[in-house]
Amino acid sequence: MDVNEVLKFADEIVFNNTGKHLDDLEQSILRGVWQGHKYSKIAEESHRTESHVRDVASELWKLLSDKLGEDLTKSNFRATIERWRFSIVSSNYSKNFVEINNVKVCGEALQSPKVPQDRSHDVRNPVSPRNRVSVDNAPDVSSFYGRAEELNILKKWIVEERCRLVAIVGISGIGKTALAVKLLERIQDKFEYVIWQSLRYSPSLEAILRNLIQFLSDRSETDLPVSIADRLSLLMEYLRKSRCLIILDDVQMVLSSGQLAGNYKSGYEDYGEFFRTVAEFSHNSCLVMNSWEPPREILPLKGDTAPIRSLQLNGLGLAAVEILREQGLVEEDKWEYLIDAYAGNPLWLKIVATMIQELFRGKVSEFLKYDTLVLNEDLKAILHQQFNRLSELEKQVISRIGNESVPVSIYQLLENMQLSPSELFNGIQSLGRRSLIEKKEQSNETLFAVQPVVRQYVKTQYAGNDG
Ligand SMILES: Nc1ncnc2c1ncn2[C@@H]1O[C@H](COP(=O)(O)OP(=O)(O)OP(=O)(O)O)[C@@H](O)[C@H]1O
Numbered sequence: 001m002d003v004n005e006v007l008k009f010a011d012e013i014v015f016n017n018t019g020k021h022l023d024d025l026e027q028s029i030l031r032g033v034w035q036g037h038k039y040s041k042i043a044e045e046s047h048r049t050e051s052h053v054r055d056v057a058s059e060l061w062k063l064l065s066d067k068l069g070e071d072l073t074k075s076n077f078r079a080t081i082e083r084w085r086f087s088i089v090s091s092n093y094s095k096n097f098v099e100i101n102n103v104k105v106c107g108e109a110l111q112s113p114k115v116p117q118d119r120s121h122d123v124r125n126p127v128s129p130r131n132r133v134s135v136d137n138a139p140d141v142s143s144f145y146g147r148a149e150e151l152n153i154l155k156k157w158i159v160e161e162r163c164r165l166v167a168i169v170g171i172s173g174i175g176k177t178a179l180a181v182k183l184l185e186r187i188q189d190k191f192e193y194v195i196w197q198s199l200r201y202s203p204s205l206e207a208i209l210r211n212l213i214q215f216l217s218d219r220s221e222t223d224l225p226v227s228i229a230d231r232l233s234l235l236m237e238y239l240r241k242s243r244c245l246i247i248l249d250d251v252q253m254v255l256s257s258g259q260l261a262g263n264y265k266s267g268y269e270d271y272g273e274f275f276r277t278v279a280e281f282s283h284n285s286c287l288v289m290n291s292w293e294p295p296r297e298i299l300p301l302k303g304d305t306a307p308i309r310s311l312q313l314n315g316l317g318l319a320a321v322e323i324l325r326e327q328g329l330v331e332e333d334k335w336e337y338l339i340d341a342y343a344g345n346p347l348w349l350k351i352v353a354t355m356i357q358e359l360f361r362g363k364v365s366e367f368l369k370y371d372t373l374v375l376n377e378d379l380k381a382i383l384h385q386q387f388n389r390l391s392e393l394e395k396q397v398i399s400r401i402g403n404e405s406v407p408v409s410i411y412q413l414l415e416n417m418q419l420s421p422s423e424l425f426n427g428i429q430s431l432g433r434r435s436l437i438e439k440k441e442q443s444n445e446t447l448f449a450v451q452p453v454v455r456q457y458v459k460t461q462y463a464g465n466d467g
């Protein structure tokens with residue numbers, strides 16, 4: 001029997017009875033004892049005193065002995081476990097059984113009347129004081145302003161309404177990653193497992209499933225099913241057994257360029273099945289994804305009452321003044337104009353503030369004297385990334401809308417473009433999903449417009465290309 005299986009088994013018992021997972025020292029004790037080490041060596045390796053290790057170990061043996069109905073000590077621990085050769089058939093202790101020598105033992109015999117039952121499954125929103133977290137890949141977000149409403153909505157969807165899949169969608173730089181980091185800080189104690197994965201380098205679904213399963217199960221690589229379908233069904237088992245929070249950042253990196261929004265890159269189509277399965281099948285976990293555009297699967301599934309939601313992230317509004325302050329700009333009375341012009345996009349504002357700082361010693365009025373909206377190379381590079389993904393149809397539509405100084409209706413667009421209504425509808429819908437055009441209601445008519453930065457980009461890049 002592998003020491004990881006032993007640790008997992010012990011962790012199940014401890015978690016079931018105390019609501020807490022084994023901590024690092026408890027794990028070191030069990031691992032050390034299993035390998036025949038003395039307490040003094042375990043103490044030395046864990047940088048604790050020997051007497052502290054003995055105290056913690058004694059509590060652990062007491063708890064395990066109580067639950068297993070057999071006197072467990074340091075000296076008989078391994079032999080007892082080997083003799084039993086137990087295997088865990090379920091990590092969900094609400095089912096209350098473990099398998100010992102292939103005999104299922106009802107959990108009643110394993111439970112002490114004094115200790116609480118498995119809180120993670122008995123109550124709607126478990127608190128896991130010692131949950132397992134893997135968020136090393138998440139960026140550090142030191143300053144963060146506004147977004148109180150968005151955080152409340154997301155928390156409500158995920159914690160209270162227990163949504164299974166939540167998409168945070170918005171243009172590059174709008175603050176999806178920063179928001180997800182802050183969300184994580186607020187809600188991670190409601191989950192037993194928390195993991196952050198970025199898809200920035202377009203990993204295969206196979207690799208992502210391997211990472212997720214290994215994190216949730218401690219299985220070794222050789223112990224994983226080979227086929228994607230089997231990996232997915234194994235992952236779903238873990239998502240049912242435990243309350244897990246998975247955050248997938250940069251999901252647009254597995255979506256395609258040159259087609260309408262929401263399609264997959266060639267070779268990444270199996271992500272669709274993954275998202276659909278997580279969204280449609282019942283489980284206890286939540287997958288949060290950040291993307292420039294929503295993957296196609298989730299659009300028909302989302303709804304106010306469905307456990308699948310999508311949050312369109314817009315500009316930061318006046319909270320962005322704090323970003324400008326942080327960047328050292330002066331003349332505060334001009335900041336609101338700047339925020340409007342750059343659509344409250346935190347990244348765009350940081351870029352423009354850096355330029356104002358470098359060229360005009362932070363004086364916004366000097367920058368605003370030049371009446372065209374300035375897109376420097378840094379900002380253009382970001383916009384290129386977004387626009388390079390557009391299909392030819394979308395490029396035609398956005399250059400047409402971007403060259404208008406006022407919002408336009410579908411009727412007006414159809415008059416001036418050689419597109420069929422269905423082509424135009426598809427193009428507009430797709431650009432909307434990419435957050436590149438905005439809808440406005442005016443005298444009972446729906447009009448379409450682009451933000452000033454997008455208009456400026458379209459004018460300079462697509463001059464004369466208005467279909
Ligand atoms: N609410 C906020 N307050 C302060 N700074 C913010 C806020 N939101 C985002 N930022 C900053 O703006 C920049 C862009 O944010 P972030 O990386 O989260 O955007 P994003 O939407 O994830 O972009 P991309 O889609 O390109 O990954 C970062 O420097 C981030 O720290």
Ligand SMILES: [Mg+2]
Binds near residue numbers: 176178
């Ligand atoms: Mg991001």
